[in-house]
Amino acid sequence: TENKAPEMALASKTSVINTSLGGNLTVSTRLSGDTANIVYITWNDPNVDRVRQSENTIIITLKEAKNTTVNFWVHGYSWRHPVKLTHKITVTDKAPTLKLSSTKLTLNRVFPWMQAKADVTLNQGNLNGVRKMYFDQIPEGLRIEYNEYTDTIIVQSEDGETMPPKGKYTVTYRAQVVTWDVFELTGKLTINVEEKVPTVKLSSSTVKLNKRLAGTETATVKVSVSDPAHYSLTQIDNLPEGVTYDSSTGELTVTLTEKTMNGGTFQLSGMKLLMDGLYPSAEMEKPLTLKIQTYDKAPSFKLSAKGKLDLLNPASEIVYTVKMANCLNAPTAVKLIGDDAKLFNATLDSEGKIHLTLAKSGENYSTKTTYKVTPVLTACGQDITGAAISVKVTQSAFKLAKLPNRTVFSTQSTALTQQLVVASPAGANIGSVALNAKTTAALREAVEKAGGIGFDPQTGIVTVPPEGFTGLKPGKYTLILDVTPASAVPGTKPTQAKLTLTLRK
Numbered sequence: 001t002e003n004k005a006p007e008m009a010l011a012s013k014t015s016v017i018n019t020s021l022g023g024n025l026t027v028s029t030r031l032s033g034d035t036a037n038i039v040y041i042t043w044n045d046p047n048v049d050r051v052r053q054s055e056n057t058i059i060i061t062l063k064e065a066k067n068t069t070v071n072f073w074v075h076g077y078s079w080r081h082p083v084k085l086t087h088k089i090t091v092t093d094k095a096p097t098l099k100l101s102s103t104k105l106t107l108n109r110v111f112p113w114m115q116a117k118a119d120v121t122l123n124q125g126n127l128n129g130v131r132k133m134y135f136d137q138i139p140e141g142l143r144i145e146y147n148e149y150t151d152t153i154i155v156q157s158e159d160g161e162t163m164p165p166k167g168k169y170t171v172t173y174r175a176q177v178v179t180w181d182v183f184e185l186t187g188k189l190t191i192n193v194e195e196k197v198p199t200v201k202l203s204s205s206t207v208k209l210n211k212r213l214a215g216t217e218t219a220t221v222k223v224s225v226s227d228p229a230h231y232s233l234t235q236i237d238n239l240p241e242g243v244t245y246d247s248s249t250g251e252l253t254v255t256l257t258e259k260t261m262n263g264g265t266f267q268l269s270g271m272k273l274l275m276d277g278l279y280p281s282a283e284m285e286k287p288l289t290l291k292i293q294t295y296d297k298a299p300s301f302k303l304s305a306k307g308k309l310d311l312l313n314p315a316s317e318i319v320y321t322v323k324m325a326n327c328l329n330a331p332t333a334v335k336l337i338g339d340d341a342k343l344f345n346a347t348l349d350s351e352g353k354i355h356l357t358l359a360k361s362g363e364n365y366s367t368k369t370t371y372k373v374t375p376v377l378t379a380c381g382q383d384i385t386g387a388a389i390s391v392k393v394t395q396s397a398f399k400l401a402k403l404p405n406r407t408v409f410s411t412q413s414t415a416l417t418q419q420l421v422v423a424s425p426a427g428a429n430i431g432s433v434a435l436n437a438k439t440t441a442a443l444r445e446a447v448e449k450a451g452g453i454g455f456d457p458q459t460g461i462v463t464v465p466p467e468g469f470t471g472l473k474p475g476k477y478t479l480i481l482d483v484t485p486a487s488a489v490p491g492t493k494p495t496q497a498k499l500t501l502t503l504r505k
């Protein structure tokens with residue numbers, strides 16, 4: 001019984017034979033797929049001496065040292081057709097080269113446990129790689145190793161505690177590349193040993209806190225480290241009461257306590273750094289100075305407004321920017337008090353701004369009235385009452401898009417439909433539609449007799465029943481609609497929408 005051949009693929013479709021390294025003209029690559037039933041392999045290139053299989057490896061030998069694209073066919077038991085595979089072999093006489101990701105490595109005496117690394121790569125990928133590296137002229141106190149599994153050079157202190165004196169050191173290396181024979185590549189590596197202590201600074205060396213808000217008001221001070229890409233401050237052991245340090249944010253938080261109620265100047269010591277996320281350094285010698293000043297004043301705030309409340313636009317709002325005084329923290333909540341407070345809603349956004357919106361529909365307001373509300377903010381653990389603010393509501397001019405002329409027939413059996421579109425203001429909706437008395441008399445009477453017009457506030461579509469056109473004489477008629485916006489103040493005059501109808505038999 002003939003069966004379909006299994007799927008097979010070569011791990012690499014190309015290889016390089018380097019004649020400068022000696023050895024024969026043979027390359028190998030792994031073969032994936034079911035190799036258990038392979039019987040034999042055929043090829044047709046005259047420069048191919050042999051293609052053979054050894055378990056899951058294909059081995060190709062050339063006759064002459066020249067570039068060859070090898071097409072070969074793998075045959076198996078009961079396979080209907082063999083599997084065709086292709087492998088391109090490039091022949092070169094140029095010696096392979098070794099490349100380091102960096103030929104200049106830096107160590108810091110302040111961090112004697114640190115390592116410096118360089119990745120090792122060969123420009124010829126199918127070589128067996130660098131098996132060993134030997135290093136000469138290694139500075140006393142350093143250890144240099146090569147890891148053949150990760151192809152990495154590692155330079156570090158010999159004992160993790162001491163390092164050579166500051167300076168630049170040149171180390172020579174011999175890399176052994178294993179092919180058919182051992183081939184050595186040589187080069188140089190520069191090691192720079194420095195004694196560099198990163199600087200640590202406070203964004204502000206002085207904080208001012210309110211005695212009335214002791215325990216609730218918090219000052220935040222950013223702690224910065226030079227070269228933050230490699231260094232971070234992991235701890236500060238000696239901090240005054242009420243001061244904490246968060247290494248994840250790099251920030252000090254300062255809160256008044258009984259011991260610091262009168263302020264003072266404090267030395268922050270016991271600082272340790274991380275370098276590249278590794279173990280902390282020894283304790284830094286120079287402390288940071290933090291001065292805490294205190295005062296006693298009632299917290300307050302001022303508001304600056306932007307925007308307006310438009311009765312016809314449900315999304316309209318007034319946004320108040322809050323400027324706190326005698327309180328460092330942003331507000332966390334807001335409420336309104338006063339006789340008019342129930343007419344408005346107030347919320348806080350993530351930036352601490354107040355958003356004032358309408359709480360009721362338009363018939364509950366007057367554009368001629370100035371409303372008064374008093375905001376109360378929660379900040380620094382206290383409710384802080386602000387000055388009363390005056391609020392006026394507006395009602396923008398209500399405009400509709402122009403309606404097109406329409407043609408109707410006295411014999412039609414379907415209603416005339418026309419959508420009304422609000423041109424301005426944005427967000428406004430239509431509340432009601434009525435037939436205007438100035439509509440052509442004959443048309444008005446016929447429509448009213450047929451039950452009047454219909455209006456769907458969800459779609460804005462006006463419907464005129466077909467009976468409204470029955471019995472009318474051919475000609476032009478003017479249909480005028482009185483359109484009143486939703487949520488308008490009482491007594492709002494409707495906006496007129498005019499539609500010219502041409503009636504035909």
